[in-house]
Amino acid sequence: MLVGASNGVDIDYHAFPITAAPADGRSRFLLAVFLLRSGGDGTVRFGARPDDDPVVTLPSLPADADRRFRHAFDKLVAWQQTDAFLELGAEQQDKIDLAAPDAVRQSLERHLFSYAHMVGTCPMGPVLDADCRVHGIVGLRVADGSVMPTIPSGNTYLGCVMIAERIASKMKAAG
Structure with missing residues (x-):
């Protein structure tokens, strides 16, 4: 489920239900924030032999990633304070204080992954x-x-x- 949708430029917000039954029986969901325009270039290279898989290298995060994610984290903090969110009885599993000055860096160090919508890797x-x-x-x-x-x-x-x-x-x- 897409929540908040894209701002059309840079950040995408998603809420995903976690369907695996946890031991305590409580429902869970994941809020995720994606940087859509990282601006970096990755590479795709052939393996040494024709039957080797290609070697894909994703781009590094841009130097301003902390600043660009800060706005998204502020929005997540605001969502956590809404009546609808509080009525869910939701608890944040990862104990990073999203409002803390170093929250973005802590989260990126622990949870960075690709959106896996790579396209245009070879500009033509x-x-x-x-x-x-x-x-x-x-x-x-x-x-x-x-x-x-x-x-x-x-x-x-x-x-x-x-x-x-x-x-x-x-x-x-x-x-």
């Missing part, structure tokens, strides 16, 4: 024409997230489908 703009044809290679087109000049803040699936549909229709029209 200068390699393609406006119809996504690869310059210098007849009959080869690229129709995926790599052609997006700016990656949207959020899921990219529908954008990739739209690109593929448009290129397919152009190819069909061209015969």
Whole structure:
């Protein structure tokens, strides 16, 4: 369930129910905050042998991650003080004081993970024409997230489908 949705630029808030039955029988959920525009570049490299898995290196957090997450943590603190949240009887399992000055750094050190919506890892703009044809290679087109000049803040699936549909229709029209 998406809560608060994206601010359209940088931060995404999510609430996930935890479905595994805990020993004490109490329901649990996870509030998660995601930085959508980290600004860093990762890499994808081939393995040494053709049958090796690719080696994916995610980008490092930007230097201003603490500042950018601070606003999100302040929002979580405000949510924890609402009547609706208090009526749940929810308790914070991780005992980081979200309002503390070093809360962001503590949380990042303990709980950092990827959103796993990597896209556009190989920017293709200068390699393609406006119809996504690869310059210098007849009959080869690229129709995926790599052609997006700016990656949207959020899921990219529908954008990739739209690109593929448009290129397919152009190819069909061209015969």
